[in-house]
Amino acid sequence: MTKTPENPFQAFLDQSADWTKEMAPHMERFMGGNWSSAEWMQGMEKAMGAMSKEMLDATMGGTASAGGLDAKTRLLVSLAGFVAQGATADAQIKITVSNAHTAGATEQEIMETIATMSLLGGMPAMTKAMQLAADALKEKDDTE
Template sequence: MGEALDRGRDFLQSIDPELEKILGERYDELVPEFSESLVETIYGRVYSRPGLDIKTRLISTIAALTAQGAQTSPQLRINIKNALNVGVTKQEICEVIFQMSLYGGMPAMINALNTAKDVFAELGD
């Protein structure tokens, strides 16, 4: 295993320990080693970089996914859960989503708020 894959796996242990397994079960049959590639690239090379704390990275990710629109709802759902796991508040998540109405439009913001609302309900918040 490479250094970045190890970093990615270590990183995921703190925010979403089941994610690699879930991705592997869903996609590795279609694209061999997909889950490892994603963990290595996203979490081992990008999210674990110095310079930004994890809360800021997740808030930035939520903002970007919101601005991209409804097609990112599955990824938005995962990142909202992970943000909550590291201490980002529901209010902070909702405010960053609302802020994106200026950049992604009202429909994108409303779709993201609906996703957030669903995640909050699933988690009993």
């Protein structure tokens, strides 16, 4: 008899990790042996590097949705969602901040987006997201 995990979400993550290991064993190099979602995102960030403004526009902006949201706005909305949910997705927040900046968002626009979401996510979420954003922007400056 198999042991039933207490947390169904963790069971889903474990099952997904097992499936990925079987279907794509070469992905192990991105994970460094750790298959948690945060570690996976950090591994993918290192493997993929930063997206160019042109790639962001093509995949998230006017090229993909003529007359709709541009990449910068779409990324700021995504950032707002992460903060409203409590700013628990560190790697995703940092990637989104970096990509939003590449897509043309200013540091002030990024920080105002985060600050506005303090009404929904709370002050701890805002504080954490501000620090993650500052780290992401510093890392971006260091690599340019």
